[in-house]
Structure formats: C-alpha cells, structure tokens
Amino acid sequence: MTVPVVQAPVESEVSAGTADPVGVHRVLDRPLVLPQAAHRLDARADLWSDEVRLRVERLNLDAASYRQLREQHTSDGQDGRGVLDVAALRATVLAIVGERGKMQNPVTGSGGMLLGTVEEVGPDSPLGLAVGDRVATLVSLSLTPLTLTDGLERWDGAGEQVPTAGHAILFGRSVVARLPADLPAALALSVLDVCGAPALTRRVVEQHLARHGTPPVVAVVGGAGKSGSLSLAAARESGAGRTIGVVPHAAEQQALEASGLADAVVVADARDPLALRDAVTSGGGPADVTVVCVDVPGCEGGAVLATADGGTVVFFSMATSFTAAALGAEGLAADVTMLIGNGYVPGHAAYALDLVRRHPAARALVEARGGHR
Structure with missing residues (x-):
C-alpha cells in the first residue's frame, strides 16, 4: 500500500x-x-x-x-x-x-x-x-x-x-x-526534550546564592517526571539548601522518595492552590525557588502561593497561562519574580546529558516515565 x-x-x-x-x-x-x-x-x-x-x-x-x-x-x-x-x-x-x-x-x-x-x-x-x-x-x-x-x-x-x-x-x-554514543537514542531524546529545565534551575539557584548568600529552598512541582527529576538533581548539586518534590499521588511519591533526589516529597493536586501551598509548607517551605514542570493547566496560583516573598517561580510547562500567572500574582500581592522557561540556555544539552550520567536515580525516573526500559 x-x-x-x-x-x-x-x-x-x-x-x-x-x-x-x-x-x-x-x-x-x-x-x-x-x-x-x-x-x-x-x-x-x-x-x-x-x-x-x-x-x-x-x-x-x-x-x-x-x-x-x-x-x-x-x-x-x-x-x-x-x-x-x-x-x-x-x-x-x-x-x-x-x-x-x-x-x-x-x-x-x-x-x-x-x-x-x-x-x-x-x-x-x-x-x-x-x-x-x-x-x-x-x-x-x-x-x-x-x-x-x-x-x-x-x-x-x-x-x-x-x-x-x-x-x-x-x-x-x-x-x-x-x-551521544554512550546513551540509548530514546533516552537521549527524552532528556534533550526537557534539557532547558535543569539548566535554568541551576542558573536560578546559583543566582539566589550569589544574591542572598544563603542556600535556597527549592520546590519542584511534578518532581517525579522527566524535567522535574532532572531539575531536582540540578538544584541539589547547584547549592540548594533543601529540595521539595511535589507529586500528584502515592505511587509517584514512593518512586521519588526511593530515588533520594528530594529531601521531602509531598502529595498535592497542583491545580488546587491552597493544597499546593500547604503541601510545600509541610515539606519545609515556602520555597525560595519554585519550578513548575507539570503538563496540566491551572497550576499558576498554587505555585505563586507556595513561593516566599522575594522568591522566583519558573514556569517550565507549555500548559502555563501567562494571564493567570501575572494577574494571579498581582491579585495575591505576591512579590515574586516569574520566569518563563523558554527551553534554551547555553550549554543546556550537554549539562542535562551529564546529569543523567552522574545521577542514576534521575536516569531511572526518566527511563520509567519514557518507557525506555
């Protein structure tokens, strides 16, 4: 045919x-x-x-x-x-x-x-x-x-x-x-698809350290996913004082806890702003840096509420609404910097691939999510 x-x-x-x-x-x-x-x-x-x-x-x-x-x-x-x-x-x-x-x-x-x-x-x-x-x-x-x-x-x-x-x-x-010759093509493709997220997370954590002199609390919403797990690994090795992974249900909580990538793993529906705020707080927040890596709309308000005054929210999801984020933060009188992760940071591809090589736990989560095993 x-x-x-x-x-x-x-x-x-x-x-x-x-x-x-x-x-x-x-x-x-x-x-x-x-x-x-x-x-x-x-x-x-x-x-x-x-x-x-x-x-x-x-x-x-x-x-x-x-x-x-x-x-x-x-x-x-x-x-x-x-x-x-x-x-x-x-x-x-x-x-x-x-x-x-x-x-x-x-x-x-x-x-x-x-x-x-x-x-x-x-x-x-x-x-x-x-x-x-x-x-x-x-x-x-x-x-x-x-x-x-x-x-x-x-x-x-x-x-x-x-x-x-x-x-x-x-x-x-x-x-x-x-x-790269040393990684399966399907795995490399999955990592390169999200390589901007860990690179931008590293930059924001390092900037916070340089500006404030104290290690930030970093919360990653969607922490068991591909971009989320790599962002947690990037935050920790870039100097985060505490990492909090937010996941939607118990199965992902168990997987992320077993990986050791987060100091605390909390369960919340990221679309519920009060639930997300309370979950991050229970894990040691509010966060100085919040990274949103989920693929569903409606997470803007909770991410802002979970972030401390003077903190930074990185929206690394194509489901993000700029209008909801901007007007929501204004309505909450939230003094936060909001960044749109545009997928490009110089050196992002090499950095993400090296993260996977150095962090077997992050690689396992990426493989599990992408079905590469």
Whole structure:
C-alpha cells in the first residue's frame, strides 16, 4: 500500500528571495510572522543555502500536547477504563502536520522535538553538521518544517515518542545536538526534550546564592517526571539548601522518595492552590525557588502561593497561562519574580546529558516515565 506524503500546500511566491536564518522564508502566512506563530510553513525538501534537511526517525511530542491529544481520543470502556482510539490519534497528528507543515497542536500551541539523521547540508549552513550525523533538534516542532511519509503506522499511541519517517528542515539559527554514543537514542531524546529545565534551575539557584548568600529552598512541582527529576538533581548539586518534590499521588511519591533526589516529597493536586501551598509548607517551605514542570493547566496560583516573598517561580510547562500567572500574582500581592522557561540556555544539552550520567536515580525516573526500559 502506498502511504500518502503529508505536507502542507506550497505557494510559489515563497520561492522568491533569499533565506533568513530565523526561517521566515518558509512562512506561508501573510502578513509575515515568525515560523512559530505561523499557521502554515513550506515543508518542501528542497533547501535554501543555509538550511539542513533531516531524515526523521522519531518525534517526541510535548507533554502537554500529547496529554491533550490522548485525552481527546480516549473514551470510557465497558470496564470503566479509558480506551484510546489509536487510529483517530494518528489521523489527528497527520492532519495537523498536513495542514500546517509542522507539528503544532492547535489547542496547546506546543510541538515537541525530533530525532533524525542529516540527509543534506546547504553550503552556507552555520550549524557544523555533516551528512550522516544523528541528531536531536533542540527547537520546537511548532516552528520546524515537517513532512511525514509513513502514516504513523508504527506508533501505538501509548507514549510521547512517535516512530515515523519523513523529513524536517533546520534553519540557519536552529539549535541541534548530536546524539551521544554512550546513551540509548530514546533516552537521549527524552532528556534533550526537557534539557532547558535543569539548566535554568541551576542558573536560578546559583543566582539566589550569589544574591542572598544563603542556600535556597527549592520546590519542584511534578518532581517525579522527566524535567522535574532532572531539575531536582540540578538544584541539589547547584547549592540548594533543601529540595521539595511535589507529586500528584502515592505511587509517584514512593518512586521519588526511593530515588533520594528530594529531601521531602509531598502529595498535592497542583491545580488546587491552597493544597499546593500547604503541601510545600509541610515539606519545609515556602520555597525560595519554585519550578513548575507539570503538563496540566491551572497550576499558576498554587505555585505563586507556595513561593516566599522575594522568591522566583519558573514556569517550565507549555500548559502555563501567562494571564493567570501575572494577574494571579498581582491579585495575591505576591512579590515574586516569574520566569518563563523558554527551553534554551547555553550549554543546556550537554549539562542535562551529564546529569543523567552522574545521577542514576534521575536516569531511572526518566527511563520509567519514557518507557525506555
């Protein structure tokens, strides 16, 4: 059976002109916007001189996006357990890529990243890649031109990682990492997907130490997840005085306690602001630094309440609402600095991979969450 190529329609006017390193020459919207804000991208395989084409092997969907898509296509079964309609899930992802020329969930606005092999390098590319390099992209799928050619037939829908085939395009200003030889590719992809979180956590903890001279209390909401466990490891080795992991239920509490990554592990629904505040307080808070790593909306108020005056909240979740965070903090008269984790910190990829190598407990939690064992 021939599988149709999934690609956005191309308008001939895009071919005119020269490439821009941020990729606006691939934008099909008018008036012109940046690729992430665009509704449609030109995903053709032909390269401008500073671009790189990858042969795609695997997508790693953003956690908030995957959760939304999975919930959209899950119905209650006869035994009361959810039944996932895998065919419908695949069809939705294919339709998004087909319409937009990129993987950007229209509900969450987020994408993810991918693993692939360099297939062709433009003569003016500044990325330093060579044909045959196996790499992971460190820029979002929400701005990466993408074509899929296999109908996602190998994806069972059970996890964020999507085995597939097709091609993707990197711009002159894209960020990419070669896959390490000493770690399984699926594990490396999971770590690189969230590598901005531990790097930013390290920076904020070190800044607090430099500014105040005292080790901060650090609370990580979603501490047993991929970004959460790595952020806890980063906080501790960067000088945190106390680490508090917040998890949603007893099973994750047991897993995180067994890892030893947190000095205290507390259970709370992060969407319940008073419950989150009280849980962090019971664990030794309020926190000087609160890192939000959960993939559900509605956690802004609790994170602010759990943070001490003069403290910092890092929202490292694509489910975060800027409006809820800003107006909520104002309404609470909360003197906190709020940061949006944008996924990029210089050196973030190497640092996250080294964390996994140095902290077997963090690696085990990442592997368990990603299904790599």
